[in-house]
Amino acid sequence: MAINPRVELPGLRxxxxxxxxxxxxxxxxxxxxGAQAWHCxxxxxxxxxxxxxxxxxxxTRILDLDLYQRVIFISVNAVAQGMxxxxxxxxxxxxxxxxxAIGAATAEALARWDxxxxxxxxSVDSRTMTSEALLALxxxxxxxxxxxxxxxxxxxxESLAQGLTQRGAKVDYAECYQRQGPDLEHGELRALLVKHQINAVCLNSGETLANFHRHCPPGEQTNNVTLVVPSERVAQLAHDLGYARVVQAENAGTEATLMALGEIERG
Known part of the structure; x- marks a missing residue:
């Protein structure tokens, strides 16, 4: 993946x-x-x-795959497990x-299957990787x-299925994996933020935000931390939960995340 060379993030943690x-x-x-980065x-x-x-x-639904006109993969994980x-x-x-496929990363994963x-x-602005963008096709x-x-x-x-149904489609799901929250000790995430003086946290979905909130609600440890989120919906969820510093990226992709991080004032 080509990353925008204009982005420089020295000193960002x-x-x-x-x-x-x-x-x-x-x-x-x-x-x-130039950023320092940790993974949790x-x-x-x-x-x-x-x-x-x-x-x-x-x-059962995959056995009947030829009875469908369109198949939508919503993520890289959906491609890996579904294919x-x-x-x-x-x-x-x-x-x-x-x-x-919704988004470039999902399309890239699906392209490996030729x-x-x-x-x-x-056919939509290449920066957009959302259900809404797919529905605009x-x-x-x-x-x-x-x-x-x-x-x-x-x-x-359910927004994608609802949008397709409103246009006359009969929509089914092939659910191929499950998501689960992290296995963290009490206080582990807060300690990580303090230890490394983290000033930005990248959260790629509303579910990830909810898990972050469960382990690190707004408080002293998050006062100087900016949350980078992938959509207006998740940004609103973060504000509703009480986080004061939220930056909205254009999508959950790597380049969009870097561009959003570039908006953060370096500490």
Missing amino acids: VLVTRPVDRAETLLDALRDV PLLQILPLAEDNPALRLSR ALIDQYWPQWPQRVVPY LPIRCPDQ PDLQNLTGEKVLIVRGVGGR
């Missing part, structure tokens, strides 16, 4: 909270532009047990089923009579 297998790109990028995952991505009802239902399932039953992607991907970056405006499968983890926001 950043805590990255992405899951274990999703943090390295941002950590490397931060160090490349605030979300775990776990496979579903074989006897989980959600996984059994997802297998592993799909590949078991569909060695060749079924014809006339169009795969979609599929004809559609994603917001191809011209070919998703009229879905009367179509079936759409959304590949995701268990639970999550």
Whole structure:
């Protein structure tokens, strides 16, 4: 991934909270532009047990993949877990089923499967990687009579499905993994902020923000910490929880995160 060379972050001390297998790109990028960076995952991505009802239902829907007109992958994790399932039953992607990805990282992961991907970056401002951007695609405006499968983890926001349903689609989910909060000792996260004099924390979702709040609510340890969040929705959640210093990135991607960090006054 090419990182904007204009960004320089000397002296910034950043805590990255992405899951274990999703943090390295941002950590490397931060160090490349002069920041100090530490990693404390605030979300775990776990496979579903074989006897989980959600996984059994997802297998049934994937067996019927050729009955859907469109399949939407909402994250890199959805690609990793979903395509592993799909590949078991569909060695060749079924014809006339169009795969979609939300965002550049998800599209890049899906491209490794050599599929004809559609994603917001191809027809919407390339800085935008959201459900709203996907819904702006011209070919998703009229879905009367179509079936759409959304590949995701268990639970999550319903706004994408609601938007597709309003346009006439019948929407199903293939839920292929689950998210879990971090396994941290009481006070561990607050101690980490103090020890490294962290002045910026990158939070990539509302769920990650909730886990941060659970372990580190607004208080003395967060007075000089700026939260970098990926959307207006998550920024509002952070303000509602009482955090005073919040910067909204244009999306959850690495370059957008670096640009948002550039807005922070260096301590």
